[in-house]
Every structure is written in C-alpha cells, then in structure tokens.
Amino acid sequence: MFLLRRKERFDTFFSVLLFQIVLTPLFLSGVSWIIANPSQAAGASYTIKQIGELPLGATHVVRTANEGGDIVGTIKRSGRSGPKGAIWEDGGERSIVQPRPNSDYSVALGINDDNQVVGSANTETGMRAYRSIGNSSVFLELPSGDNSSAAITVNGLGQVVGWSSGAGGIRAVTWDSAGKVKVLEKLQDSNACRALVINDAGDIAGTCDFNSGHRAVLWKSASGKGVTDLGMLPGDIWSVPADINNKGDIVGTSGDAEKHRAVLWPKGERAIKDLGVLTGRVSSKALGINTKGDVVGYSEGGNSSEHAFIWTSKDGMMDLNNLLPANSGFVVVHAIAINSKGDISVIGYDESMNPERHLHDEQIPLRIFRLDNNTLLN
Template identity: 35%
Template sequence: MQSACKLISDTNYIRRALIVFTLLAAVATQPAAGQSFVIKDLGALPGGDYSNALGINERGQVVGYSITAGGNTHATLFENGVVTDLGTLPGGSSSSAAAVNNRGQVVGYSSTARGNQHAFLFEHGVMTDLGTLPGGSFSAAAGINERGQVAGYSSNLRGYVHASLFENGVVTDLGTLPGGDESEALGINNRGQVVGYSSTASGYAHAFLFDHGVMTDLGTLPGQNFSHAQAINDRGQVVGVSSTSSGYVHAFLFERGVMTDLGTLPGRNYSNAFGIDNRGQVVGESDAGTSPYSPHAFLFAHGVMTDLGTLPGDNFSEAVGITGRGQIAGNATSHAILWTREK
C-alpha cells in the first residue's frame, strides 16, 4: 500500500506544484484546438491569482478552490461568471470543495479550529462539519449523489484511513480489501455504489467497487499491481488509472467485469481518467511523461481519445468532470476552466 499510494500522492503533488508555479501566458475564451468546444477561464477569488476545479454538476455549477487575497485556500463555487467563496468550518483557515450534486449541495474538506481537517457539506449558505469515524481526527469528502449520500474517507481510532460513507449524521466505515489496512472512497453514483482504492495483502493499492455492503477488488490492467478508481456513473461504469506493462500508468474503463486500457493521446505515455458521464464519455489528462510536465485534457468517446487543447499560450490542461450536456470542467496552469460545446 505504501508504494502504490505514494505513487499517486507524489504524482498529484508534483502536478499541483507545477500548476501553481507555472505562469499562465494568456487568459481568454477561445475554441478548443480542432474541437467544437469553447474554453472559458473561470477566474479566481478577488485578490487571488490561482483557482482549481474539482467537480461539476448538470446545472453547470463548478466547484473547487481558489487562493484568497490573504493567501489562504478556500472552497469555491464558479457559476455564471461569478466566483463565490464558500468559506471554512468555524475557526478554520483553509478549505477545498470536491463535488457538487444537482441540488447544489457541495462537499469537500476544511480545517477546523483545532487544526484538524474534516469533511463538510455546504448547502443554503451554511457549511456543516460531517465529522469523522469514531476516535478519528481527520476526514474528507470526495463525492455526493442526488440522495445526499457522501463518499470520502476518515481516520479511525487506530489512526488508519478508511473509505467512509457520510449519511444522516452517521459516518460508516466501508472497510478495506482483504489484507489491506487503508482505503479511500473517491466517487459515488445515484445507486449508492462507491469507488476508490484500498491497500491489499500484497502491499499495493487496487481499485474497488463497494456495493450492497461488499467491497470488490476491480483488479488492474493485465499483469500489473496498481490501480485507483476515481469516478462511477449511474450505469456502473468505473474509470481511473492503472499501472501498465510499459512502466507507465494509463486511464482505464471498467465495465461488466473487464478493465480496458483507454490508451493515451498520440505521442504520449501517461493518462489518467477523472470523470465519466452517463453516456460513457470519459475525461482526464494525458502526458508524454517527460519534463517539463505538460499534459493536455482529453475526451474519450466512441473509442477515440481527443485532445481538448489549452488556453492560448498555455501548455497545460486537465479535465476533471463532464455533464450530460457535454460541459467539461477542468484546469489550466493557474485557473479553473470550462469547455462548452459550440452550438
């Protein structure tokens, strides 16, 4: 578990660090290169110079975080050209929003007055602490469905982090795969199916599907040892990332018991899938795996992976979520962005 989780942790850390410290060359609304999409810069909180999108709902509301004028990171809602600071839990200084459902309920995590990090639910202008597993000090929310069920993770009394379900004031431990000691839930659909990753007896992380009280190992791409599920649609299609025989990691689609390698953009080695809609369209990022790090967002549909391009003058983009109407939320080097299909 240590090596597998560290792989994703280090990858995300490097990616985010490079996003923060690379300057955006141009800010504009432009057509995506070669595509019938327009890319819109969603901006940042007043006085801040950085924002990041992490989720989108069918109403086109985008959530994530932005740097404030004071230099703190705050959970943020992007809607109709307005960037709204969702604040923090009482006494906290930082927060981040991870997902939003079609009722406008937002979930994520925030620091607290005690300096811990707790999962939150934001609705009707109020941020509510979702708590932790019994005896735990840490939690985070990663997904929410239309029933208000929240998937995420929490530390427990023994200090391990376990995938968790937050519902009606109760935090339920979803456990781990056999032999594992830690797990995280990263997505949930409207059927209440939860996906994420868990350590295994072998010490590597594997993607899981939790359904009707049972956590199932989704395995990896052929012959490999690591996978990580990140989103699930209402048809039960799961997307994420897995190690491959080439030594790189690739985006996958898991459906009807089979994990399929989605490949990469032409000339690139790495890909990662972050979102899927109910039509089976997948979004994520693909990169050459070289320095400097410069992935491009992709849309995978009908067996074809398409480069969604970047803002003018930029060399970075990633897509994190897609709606049934084809709106795609993602990020440029320093700002959250939105792709919208041209009419």
C-alpha cells in the same frame, strides 16, 4: 509536469487534502468562442466560455464540476493563512462558507447538482469532513473513536463518501443525507480503505491499500457490504478510480512506478479496459465520465507536454486541442469533468505561454474554461 496535476496517491490520510492546495483568486466574466473541426469527433463543435483565471504566483486545485458546469476547488490568496474552498460559476468565484468560522485551513473536493459542496476543514483535534449548502455548513459525524475525516464526493441524493481516521487506522465511510456515518467493509488483508466516488444508485468506488500498492475497489451499494477488488492492468502495481456514472461505469488510472494509463471498468466489472494515450505521450489519467460513457482526462510524458483528451467508444482517445482551430489562442491541458450533454470543464493556458520556456510551473497563468457541446459526440 504541470502544476495542476492531481496526485492520486492516497498513501496517507492527508494526501488528497494536501495535494497541490494553495491557490490564487480567479474571476473573469464570460468570453466565448465557437470552435469546430469537422475531421474530428463526427463534426463536434463547442462554445468555449472562460469561467476564471488563475494568476501567477499561486498553487491550486481545480477539482471537479457538476452537471451545470459549476466547478469546485480550493484557493489560497497571497498573504492569507491557508487555503479555502471555492466554487467557480458563470458569475465568478465565491468562497464556501465553513462550519468553523475561524478555520484557517479547508479544502473543497466535491459538488452535486444542488450545489452541495463537501470537503474537509481543520478543528482543534484534526481535519473534519463537512457539507456546505448555501450559506450554511456543518461537520459530518465521526465514527466512534476517530478524530479526523475527509468528504470527497456527494451524489444527487445528498449521500457523501470519504474516509475517517483514528487509532484504528483509515476506514472508508459513507454519510447519508442526514449526515449519519457508516463504515464500509474493507478488502481482506488491506491496510486502509478510502471511498472516493458515489453515483445516484449508491454504488461506491474507492481504494484499499496493501504493501504492494493501492487497488481500486467497488462497494455495490451504500450498505457497505460486499467489497470487490476491481484489479489493474497486467503488470501494474496500483489502480485508483476517479469517477463513476449512474450506470455504474467507473474510470480511473492503473499504473506502475514509471507510467500509468487511463482505464475504464464497464459497469463496475473487473473487465478493465485500457483507454490508451495521446500520440507522443506515454501516460494518461481519466478524470471524468458521463452517462453516455464519454471519458475525459489528460495524457502526458514522453517528449510532449500535457494535453487534455476526450475518449468515446466510437472514436477512441482524441486530443481536445485538435478540436480547436489554430487561432483559438490557448492550449487545453486537463479535462476534469464531462456532463450528460457532453459539456466539458477544462483547464488551459495561453498558447504563447509555452511551458518549455519556463523553469517553474507557477510562471504559467492558467485559465478555467467550459466547453459547451453543440453537437452529439456519439
């Protein structure tokens, strides 16, 4: 099991805030390679640029990326009190300005193309959702009676989604560009709901919890009215969305207690599609989708280590490592985001650092790359 695995188990309020959050600094200026394999993806080729490096002795979250390839996540440097939000860009890594300067715990979870960053930071009374723009950050409004909140995603219009918590339980919420909060409708008989992703049309996907597990849901607009259960694969007990494009296509994961599959809900419909798994593996998770419907994520399990994948309607699921030449020198394990041009933000490690030879994940230094697409995938 890889250290970078994102745990989509939203069964408590702090599950996203606490999942694998301690990081170490990274920065490495751009080293580039050209890679190609004409037998795969209709001759797809990439320019690979290293954005950063995560040294040994750290735990961390590298969360997602915007259209320009700026990556957001959370780091904890050795000897410091708590994790902090960060952006990795071509120029290296920089910390996100926090709304509470003396905050000793914060996470960064989402970023848009204007480099607005959203996340959560601690206060005297609980964790609070914030929005960061440039050199300033502000806490977002709480619904009446609540004392904690988390902001997960921000779209191109500055609309933010997440959840809020208090005596009334956990509720999915959205904030407009001015920071005004609105509580979203929940599925009937659900215990709690969380909004996780939003597109520029205002369509929101998230989860609602039941005693049997959490289910992916859709709010067709930021008005918060009309929530739809997106369902799961036959026989599964839970599902969760990870991304939504501006056409309304949603990707995520459906699973049971033993395995899970990357799935696609085309245009937010209940017609769920199983995207499959890579050869030799039993599970997969979809983490990102672009406007063309190309999907990225990773596949795991069985007797094989985690590998990043790209899925297209034309070619199905492909191991991104098969698109790299044998002498590339590294293994790609997670693909976290893909933009409209087909550029992919990925995590990998040196080929010589075989995870089977290490007792603990933190013994493997990870690297952050951007694969700039030189050809059209579809």
